Amino acid sequence: xxxxxxxxxxxxxxxxxxxxxxxxxxxxxxxxxxxxxxxxxxxxxxxxxxxxxxxxxxxxxxxxxxxxxxxxxxxxxxxxxxxxxxxxxxxxxxxxxxxxxxxxxxxxxxxxxxxxxxxxxxxxxxxxxxxxxxxxxxxxxxxxx
Numbered sequence: 230x231x232x233x234x235x236x237x238x239x240x241x242x243x244x245x246x247x248x249x250x251x252x253x254x255x256x257x258x259x260x261x262x263x264x265x266x267x268x269x270x271x272x273x274x275x276x277x278x279x280x281x282x283x284x285x286x287x288x289x290x291x292x293x294x295x296x297x298x299x300x301x302x303x304x305x306x307x308x309x310x311x312x313x314x315x316x317x318x319x320x321x322x323x324x325x326x327x328x329x330x331x332x333x334x335x336x337x338x339x340x341x342x343x344x345x346x347x348x349x350x351x352x353x354x355x356x357x358x359x360x361x362x363x364x365x366x367x368x369x370x371x372x373x374x
Contacts, residue, residue, distance in 0.1 A: 252276055252283055252322070258290030258329065264344060268351060275352070275373055279359060283322040286358075288351060293330040311335065312350045314357035325354035348374060 254269045272286065293309035300306045300313065311331035316323040327350045336346035349370055356366040 250284075253285045255285065255287045256290075257288070268348065271348065271352070271373065272355060275355065275369075281322070281359060282319070284320045286322045286355075287324040288354075289324060289326045290329050290347070291326055293328050296326055296328040296331075299326060312354040312357075314354040316358055323358045325351060325358065327351055327354060345374065 251269075251273050254272050256265050256268060259265050259268070268288065272288075276283065296311075296313060297307070297309040300308065300310050303313070303315075309328055309331060311328055313326040314323060315326075327347065329347070332347045332350055333343055335350075336343045339346065352370045352373060353366055356369055361369065
């Protein structure tokens with residue numbers, strides 16, 4: 230009998246191993262590769278723990294001017310906000326827009342790192358997409374950050 234082997238394990242074990250599909254997180258507005266990886270890993274960790282099955286998500290880091298236009302167009306509010314989230318469908322969860330200007334301002338006010346505040350706002354947007362209330366969001370954000 231011939232055993233088909235793949236690096237250290239029989240072929241049958243390799244084929245039966247469950248696949249770990251990750252959500253494709255398209256990140257726009259961040260050049261730092263390490264930060265992109267951290268954010269992608271964090272989002273995938275949360276979606277897995279929350280048992281959310283989706284294939285893709287867009288994350289857009291923009292400035293106050295851009296987010297103000299979105300806020301005015303979709304929510305009829307003529308001012309910049311820190312985060313907006315728009316749901317799409319099961320396979321494409323949606324888009325999260327975060328104002329880097331608001332993140333920087335809030336980081337200074339709260340005396341925290343910019344990257345911490347940015348991740349905080351990203352998770353806030355993610356939990357909006359998952360239909361959590363603000364009180365639930367706070368608990369979950371603290372848990373994951």
